[in-house]
Amino acid sequence: MKIIIIFIDLLMATVLFFLLEDFFIKSRNTERSVLFLSGDYTGLNTEKICRVTGKRIKTWAMLFCLGGIIDFIKPGAGIIIVSVFFIILLVFHLVDMTINRDKYRV
Numbered sequence: 001m002k003i004i005i006i007f008i009d010l011l012m013a014t015v016l017f018f019l020l021e022d023f024f025i026k027s028r029n030t031e032r033s034v035l036f037l038s039g040d041y042t043g044l045n046t047e048k049i050c051r052v053t054g055k056r057i058k059t060w061a062m063l064f065c066l067g068g069i070i071d072f073i074k075p076g077a078g079i080i081i082v083s084v085f086f087i088i089l090l091v092f093h094l095v096d097m098t099i100n101r102d103k104y105r106v
Contacts, residue, residue, distance in 0.1 A: 003075050010068040010079065017061030025054035045106045049097075052104075056093050060086055 063082050070078030097104070 003072060006071045006075060006079060007068055010064050010071065010082075014061050014064045014068070017057055017064065021054045021057035021061060023054075024050050024057060026050075043105045044101075045104055049104050053093070056089070060089060063089075 063085055067078035067082030070081060072078075
């Protein structure tokens with residue numbers, strides 16, 4: 001029963017990430033593209049930010065799919081491994097969007 005609950009949780013997270021990723025890639029809205037940014041928003045290429053953020057969210061979703069597969073082999077291990085990698089990738093994304101802001105200018 002634990003495996004089914006873990007799989008359902010991971011499946012929901014994955015579906016949400018894939019839907020969110022699709023939403024970001026198709027979006028050209030400035031308010032949505034600066035969701036992960038702080039500070040000055042002027043002159044940013046919102047299309048590029050949406051595309052980059054969407055691809056990274058897709059990577060996170062694939063990580064959760066892999067975690068679901070690992071959970072079938074060893075229950076609980078997959079979610080722990082994926083959570084650690086997810087936090088590392090999220091910090092990388094936030095640092096990239098903050099430090100390399102000039103890379104995303106028009």
